[in-house]
Amino acid sequence: MNIHEYQAKELLAKFGVPVPVGYAAMSVEEAVAASAKLPGPLYIVKAQIHAGGRGKGKFVELPPEAKGGVRLARSADDVRAAATDMLGNTLVTIQTGAAGKQVNRLYVTDGVDIAKELYLAMLVDRATGRIAIVASTEGGMDIEDVA
Template sequence: MNIHEYQAKELLRGYGVAVPRGGVAYTPEEAESVARELGGPVWVVKSQIHAGGRGAGRFQDNPSGKGGVRVVTSIEDVAKNAAEMLNHVLVTKQTGPAGREVKRLYVEEGADIKRELYLGMLIDRATGRVTIIASTEGGMEIEEVAHNTPEKIVKVGIDPATGIQGYHTRKVAFALGLDGKQVGAAAKFIMAAYQAFVDLDCAIVEINPLIVTGAGDILALDAKM
């Protein structure tokens, strides 16, 4: 079953996964209301369709314009960009030329991004185990990273007899170049994401990008389940 980004984040939040605050909107007025409730000074207005590449995509009626994910710095611009996106067809590399109509938006608080990482979980068919996949190359398609720089991907299989352990999370954290309090934050994040994966019987959990903020916090900037 496909679910939108905001729905995935709500599920993950319920398990203690750290995600930015945000709210769904179906009209420009609702988008403005969500932004006011969140407070500024930066917001991200995100098209919600069942396809990746939204930020790099373009709207069918304005192919030279902005994409489906926009960073804005005023309440007025939240409403303006929402109007430009809602009820318009967004074309990405995953939708094909027909694109998909944007019927809802997710308005999220801005984040101070210091680093972008990748974190995913899936069932390895060869071993039958839940496998954590992580990379320092966040914000990119993991298939592209695997093809061009496979050495930048780490895989950690979880024995179902023991479940996830602390040493699994530390291995991932160190592979991502995290240190200090970031290691503990990453451990909590990974444990929570793993629990969500198992309890919700997921085929995949993908956090791309997983970000490290200027303050050293670990957040799921985008999520797919």
């Protein structure tokens, strides 16, 4: 089952797990409107594709020095710029292969001070046909290397 980050966080919140408030957006205007519903002053704009490594990814249509698919924004104008860069463009990450994936949806969330970060994944081990659980205190960045 492939679900986006915003969908996973909706499920977690439904069962009482505290998650930062955030909103899915499919247009630049929806992203800016989402930021207006958040307290700020820090917002996170995240490309929603079914692949990891979004923050370190690169957009095919943007210059090589452009930021990846997870960006910090400190104003509505920053949210607008990030959304404009991402929506409709192709994000290439370590998990997408060279073809990348087109970004059609964003997740705009409130920036938070992280006291403790945990990473938990459940996936199918194809060699055994069983569920494997990966957990780490190092968070999601480079989890393959950490594991």
